[in-house]
Amino acid sequence: YQEKRLHHAAERTSAENGIPSSRKAILDGMFTAYETVAEGAYVYFCDLKYDFSRWSESAIYRFGLPGEYMYGAGWIWEEHIHPDDQRGYSESIRGIFAGTDSGHDMQYRAKTKDGRYVVCTCRGSVLRNADGNPEYFMGCIRENGTVNSIDSLTGLQNQYALFDRLDALFEQRERACMMLVGIAHFSTINEMWGYELGNTIIHKLVQLLKEEFRNEGALYRVERRALRP
16 A cells, blocks of 8 residues: 555656646646535545546635645645545546546545534546546535535525635735625615516626626625514
């Protein structure tokens, strides 16, 4: 087992010579598409040829991972898995890189950045090229029993994800800029013209913000509850 880890470390060092920009662009495109529909999950997407991965920002902050982009992410992630659960995970990862496994579906305990273990369900699939060789490995990790951090209407992260992000920024003493955007008299719009129009307005606003800021920063939807006497 240890020899296998050392062999993989040597392969990873070779891969770190750099993934071509064209392959990174493909990975980014597929990651973005998958993350859009993977509500409440931590998404990962790995280029198996270069062992180069992109993970959801929420996973980075939750588990204290090195960064959004990583070489050898599968083995980095293994260090966060409970020792009693590592064997099954590592065997699955070896099978995926060897091309003998088409994916995995398992539960294990993973350690958060504050040292606590949480039970996670991890599901992933291998995408093969025209020759049948493994090309990409993609999937998602869900914490069992946690509060959903995705807004069901817009697909954006919600206030719970924002609070986690702010906690991480404060803890790491990082500087950040926040902009709050609201819709004037929105409750009146819902009351007079209906929620369908209100939802359409929210979708249009989200689309405009995404186009304006592209991939810089992050968007969250924080619901404001109206309090009536």
